[in-house]
């Protein structure tokens with residue numbers, strides 16, 4: 506079957522998310538293909554030291570060592586990898602084991618050399634962070650062909666990978682910045698992760714005590730930060746090339762806190778198990794946290810992975826016990842929370858408000874229920890770039906819109922501590938600094954009205 510012919514970007518209708526417009530970005534990918542995205546498969550991080558990264562995730566976050574690629578006589582000559590897992594969350598840490606320049610006498614295949622070069626380049630440009638958000642799919646080749654025909658950049662054509670445990674078909678395309686999406690289709694694979702990774706049985710002592718588990722379930726969503734004005738183009742890419750659609754929530758994503766501002770559109774796979782919010786800076790009084798990310802990441806990239814749990818009190822209690830620090834929320838938030846709870850009439854709140862306050866969790870309510878969330882204070886690397894969110898849902902399917910103010914104020918306190926809450930340098934930085942809070946929100950409304958008039 507030959508690939509479909511490329512279609513021009515004009516075939517995508519963009520309409521900002523309103524309840525009168527239940528479609529948002531609409532793309533012509535056939536339904537059977539859209540349905541072939543199953544879930545997040547793993548997140549691959551480019552690392553300087555994959556072993557240290559794995560160790561942090563095991564000892565601090567309760568992940569278990571799952572698999573490894575280590576240097577062998579005729580395999581894994583350029584890169585080594587450690588894979589950890591907690592529930593259905595699988596994280597792979599990949600590190601170069603030699604300099605990325607060819608030397609005589611080094612036994613390394615062309616393919617392994619290319620992989621070494623790409624990880625080394627990612628590290629050089631962005632530091633440690635997520636370089637590949639891997640999706641499990643049913644029709645790898647068809648999805649890949651569609652994506653390429655609709656403007657995606659190919660990194661690796663579909664190829665069968667086989668070891669004694671069976672085969673997977675995998676292909677890789679590029680998304681925003683230098684971030685990749687690998688599409689993995691299990692053919693008959695029964696190994697622990699992917700072909701040629703060896704299972705690892707060793708357990709760090711703290712994880713062998715079953716009364717101290719951190720109960721994660723799966724990746725809930727994965728946020729991608731973009732540069733100024735780049736959100737729409739990236740969302741259109743997800744619609745046109747990947748067949749994703751806009752996911753509506755009642756969150757108000759035009760957040761202008763005292764200083765920084767941002768905008769988000771959530772893109773999701775057909776089954777909505779893969780949610781990829783796309784965020785960009787907006788005009789505020791000071792540098793947006795998104796702008797800070799883009800500056801220190803040297804371009805767009807994955808900002809946070811949200812890890813879903815069914816018991817956030819247990820998960821955060823145990824992570825704190827292990828030494829993980831979380832964002833700090835003002836005591837006033839919990840005074841207000843007790844008022845908000847009184848006005849809430851959805852499914853009953855199962856958690857104790859004193860526990861919620863003691864752990865500094867954030868709570869958001871809507872008509873379907875509520876969600877609890879918090880954010881790890883430290884970034885994953887030494888740069889102020891990617892970090893983790895911990896989230897529990899009890900009905901509510903949003904992203905914590907009611908917490909954005911408290912959250913962003915907390916994030917901004919850290920940003921100020923780093924000396925990065927200075928005037929922003931966006932395309933609109935000629936705007937006077939005393940620009941009124943909330944003005945950005947008005948501007949978005951004008952644009953929305955304008956876009957609606959156009960069709």
Ligand SMILES: O=C(O)C(=O)Cc1ccc(O)cc1
Pocket residue numbers: 726728767769782784794795808811894904905912
């Ligand atoms: O939207 C989400 O997924 C959130 O968890 C909230 C959020 C949005 C943007 C940020 O820079 C930080 C947090």
Ligand SMILES: [Fe+2]
Pocket residue numbers: 726728809811894904
């Ligand atoms: Fe999030």
